[in-house]
Amino acid sequence: MARYEQPVSGPSTSDFERLRVLVDGVKDFAIFMLDTEGRVATWSLGAERLKGYRAEEILGAYHSRFYAPEDIAAGKPRLAVEVACREGRHEEEAWRVRKDGSRFWASVVMTALHDPTGTLLGYGKVTRDLTDHIAERRRGEEERNRLLGQLRTLNFELEARVETRTAELQAALKEREVLLQEVHHRVKNNLQVISSLISFQVRSLGADGSREALEECQARVQAIALIHEQLYRSKDYARVPFAEYARSLAGNVFRATEGSPERIRLEFAMEDVALRVDHAIPCGLILNELVTNALRHAFPDGRSGTIRVELGYLAEDAFRLAVRDDGVGLPPGLDVGTVPSLGLQLVSMLAEQVNAGVEVDRDHGTQIRLTVPVKA
Numbered sequence: 001m002a003r004y005e006q007p008v009s010g011p012s013t014s015d016f017e018r019l020r021v022l023v024d025g026v027k028d029f030a031i032f033m034l035d036t037e038g039r040v041a042t043w044s045l046g047a048e049r050l051k052g053y054r055a056e057e058i059l060g061a062y063h064s065r066f067y068a069p070e071d072i073a074a075g076k077p078r079l080a081v082e083v084a085c086r087e088g089r090h091e092e093e094a095w096r097v098r099k100d101g102s103r104f105w106a107s108v109v110m111t112a113l114h115d116p117t118g119t120l121l122g123y124g125k126v127t128r129d130l131t132d133h134i135a136e137r138r139r140g141e142e143e144r145n146r147l148l149g150q151l152r153t154l155n156f157e158l159e160a161r162v163e164t165r166t167a168e169l170q171a172a173l174k175e176r177e178v179l180l181q182e183v184h185h186r187v188k189n190n191l192q193v194i195s196s197l198i199s200f201q202v203r204s205l206g207a208d209g210s211r212e213a214l215e216e217c218q219a220r221v222q223a224i225a226l227i228h229e230q231l232y233r234s235k236d237y238a239r240v241p242f243a244e245y246a247r248s249l250a251g252n253v254f255r256a257t258e259g260s261p262e263r264i265r266l267e268f269a270m271e272d273v274a275l276r277v278d279h280a281i282p283c284g285l286i287l288n289e290l291v292t293n294a295l296r297h298a299f300p301d302g303r304s305g306t307i308r309v310e311l312g313y314l315a316e317d318a319f320r321l322a323v324r325d326d327g328v329g330l331p332p333g334l335d336v337g338t339v340p341s342l343g344l345q346l347v348s349m350l351a352e353q354v355n356a357g358v359e360v361d362r363d364h365g366t367q368i369r370l371t372v373p374v375k376a
Contacts, residue, residue: 030127032112036120038063038081050129052099063125068103084110084123105134150296180334194221196262216292216343219256223288224281240280243270243311249284250291250309257295263304264295270311275318282350283321283372289343290323290368298327298366303363317374324367330360 028045034040039062043055051058051066052075058065064077071077071094084090107128113121120178182315201214226249250266275283287309293308310322351358354372361367 008037030125032125034063034123034125036122038123040065041122043229045125050098050104050127051096057099066127068097071095080108080110081123084112085120088112093130094229104129104131105165106130107261192222192225199263215256219253219288219292220285222252222256223284226252226284239274239276242273242275242280242283243268245280245309246270246287246309247285249287250307253288253291254295257292263302263308267306267308268310269308271313273311273313279354279372279374280353283370284351286347286370287321287323289347294323294325294327294344294366298325298329300328303327314371318371319374320369320371322367324361324365326365329362329366 030050031044032040032047033042039060040058043058048054049345053065062077063081064072067077076094080090080092091109093107093109094104096101097103097106099107100271107130109125109126111126113124115121199218217249247270250268254261254264254266280288291307291309298307299305305326308322308324310320310324313319348358351370356370359369359371361369
């Protein structure tokens with residue numbers, strides 16, 4: 001039975017009886033009081049259930065009786081009373097000890113109690129057993145750690161798979177690059193063989209239209225072969241560095257047509273434009289036809305002049321390819337799209353293939369410009 005002493009003035013006996021009934025009815029908490037020195041002054045059924053002491057066994061005992069030995073040695077019982085006295089409240093979670101020596105994890109709140117004049121009357125203590133909560137918390141932590149461990153394992157396995165797959169893809173990409181390089185090399189070689197066969201056939205012909213037609217065909221084959229040679233040498237097997245290609249192609253055409261560098265000068269004004277193969281081959285053939293046409297027809301009778309090749313972006317979605325000469329110019333009224341010349345017919349057909357617009361400027365010679373939309 002709890003011991004409650006009724007003060008001289010204050011609540012009635014019935015008030016204290018109701019309080020005792022209320023306190024004893026609390027099952028999950030130990031609610032009791034300490035005197036000003038920290039000794040047990042009241043006891044309750046909840047305290048008895050939690051700590052195992054009957055009222056006659058514990059009343060008057062110092063509250064250190066409930067502390068673990070290591071906490072007693074550290075002076076924590078006295079410190080708790082001092083903190084509650086000084087600050088009005090002391091709260092902690094720590095191990096507590098029952099009468100039978102078993103431990104439980106407790107939430108403890110100690111509150112200083114004063115009368116209306118401010119005189120310290122003692123301390124109210126509320127202790128709650130959190131062992132089940134701690135066990136649940138620990139189970140939760142263990143489950144979390146288990147899941148984290150699984151996650152780390154899965155992450156490690158995933159990283160290993162990604163590394164393995166990346167290595168496989170890199171190896172496949174390298175193999176593909178080698179195969180593409182070999183394909184371009186073989187295509188170039190095969191086209192060179194075709195060019196050599198045409199050259200062999202040309203030597204057996206006289207100076208007639210058949211010979212000239214074969215020479216033009218040979219130049220076109222060489223123009224395509226040069227693209228594959230550029231791709232073979234490039235690190236990007238999908239795009240041709242067209243400015244470099246245009247210089248090589250124009251130089252080859254100049255030498256093939258026996259152009260005189262003292263009489264006809266080649267000029268270039270080109271930006272670094274990289275083209276996809278499906279653009280590079282038609283544009284290369286167009287460039288071959290325009291330079292060939294200028295060398296053969298713009299400077300008759302030993303006339304001197306300049307052929308200028310221009311290449312550059314007009315915007316992010318288009319570039320311009322132009323061949324200009326300051327020669328005799330095209331005949332008045334000549335329509336490039338309907339001219340009977342096979343070379344200029346090829347220019348029109350290839351321009352349609354890449355959706356290019358063709359413009360002809362007859363001022364001070366001839367300039368043929370192509371505006372080509374760029375594919376992503």
